[in-house]
Amino acid sequence: MTGCVSAAQANVRMRRLVGAGARELTVSFDPPTRTGLDSSSPGAWGLVGHRGVPIDSIDDMRVLLGGLPLHRIAVSLAADDCAAPLLALYRLVAEEHGTPAGRLSGAVGNDALTGLLLSGSAPFPPRASLRLARDVLAHGLAELPRWRCVTVRGDRLPHAGADPAHEVAYTVAAGAEYLLAAASAGLDAAAVAARTTLCVAGAGTERGTRAKLRALRRLWCRTVRARFGTAPVPRLWAGPGAAAGLPGPSAPGGLEAAASAVLHRVARLGGLLTVLEQRRGPELFGVHHPGPPAPLPRLARPWAASDTVRVRQSERLDKLRAWRVQREVDDALRHLCEAARGDDNLLGPLRTALASRATLGEVCTALRRTWAPGPPLSPG
Incomplete structure (x- = not known):
């Protein structure tokens, strides 16, 4: 749209x-x-x-x-x-x-890690973002049998300057992090992999795209086999070719070897999650010292034509807050914060809060405050 x-x-x-x-x-x-x-x-x-x-x-x-x-x-x-x-x-x-x-x-989509890799900032800390992704996976496995629960958007990486080897390597690294988080929570790694999609940008030619997908498949299989034994290969998808990015190895074997070397480098740094927690994601693309994270997520450049839509949405929010039962909302947000401090799946408390007509911003603010450094803050 x-x-x-x-x-x-x-x-x-x-x-x-x-x-x-x-x-x-x-x-x-x-x-x-x-x-x-x-x-x-x-x-x-x-x-x-x-x-x-x-x-x-x-x-x-x-x-x-x-x-x-x-x-x-x-x-x-x-x-x-x-x-x-x-x-x-x-x-x-x-x-x-x-x-x-x-x-x-x-x-x-459910892929927060590639966004963190590109910008270093997100609505939630990296480990909390991974926890939410894991909860969505668990919820999907338990209650949504016809739902695909994570799409790793590696096709966004070339626009930040990633060459094909880095794109393939980071896509595999992000997908493996989701699989590891799910398996650590007791979920079936094979079932999770079957609900996952790995997406990379097309290579510009049909032959080049096939070679890229082949390298992605082989690197995924080696990585997963080393950690989990055997697991199904996720759905692999190639989007439109990216105009940005850097040239990479042209031979299929060269691409696979180069991507494997990048993946080993990430592993030496402690893994993708550790890299993101240290805010070193942008550094991997040549951006050094990106500065402290902003109090609010960094958004795209404002667009004045949206003012009419914003006024209408603000009026709807005013009416919603005037008609809802605020005590029910407060209780639901408090329960959500308590669940976020523990390890329970958050989809249930989220459903309760949103059904009580809490807003998206209110539930996300409650989670941000709970996961912020220092003593957790209660909503409201």
Whole structure:
């Protein structure tokens, strides 16, 4: 989706596509939604509805999905850092439509690590982001049998200057981190791998793309075999070729060897999660000393044309807060914070909080405060 759109406008487009025979839809979210900010937040100015849909609460998700046959279509949610609350909202509304979880088909991005690798900043700390991704995987395995629960977006890396070897290596490293986190929580590594997609950019020619996917497959198999024995190869997908990036080895064997060397370097640094926790991700692309993280997630350049959408969303938020039962919201957010301090799956507490009409920004703020350095803060 391009331009500034509201949930109502996006719904019209999706219903038109379904009416024309489409059975697979992709929903992109605007930058504030993807980074856990309400549309009325000062950090969202100029970005509400920019190249995606603003979703602030269950009310917006109801508008977005209104009239869609969710039992007959597959919906991909292009959400990474905020995959958990957005998936919870999607399922809540689907159940209101009468579609049980077992009949839902779709996918959710759920890849925070490559974003951290590129920018060094995210709504949540790296380990917390990985924990949320793990919880989405566990929730999908337990309750969403027709859902793909993580897509590693390695195809974004060439735009930051990564050559093909680095792109393949970091894609494998991120996918392995998700698999390791899931296995450490007692999940079946084979089942997780079967629900995972590894995505890289096309190489510009069909032959080059096939060679790139072959190198990705071989490096994944070696990495997984060393840690877990055997596990299925995830779905491999090549997107459009990237104009950016650096030239890499042209021979398939050369690409595989170069990517393997990069992966070994990451392992010597302590693994991808350690690199991200030390905020050394951008350094791997030649950006040194990126500075301290911003208090709020860094967003794209503000776009003045979104002001109308932001005003409308802010009015909807005012009405929501005026009509909801605030005590129920406060209790649900408190329970969410308690669960975040422990190791329970957060999808249940998130569903409860969002069903009580807590906003996306409120649940993400509660989690940020709980996981912030120092004593945890209670919401509100």
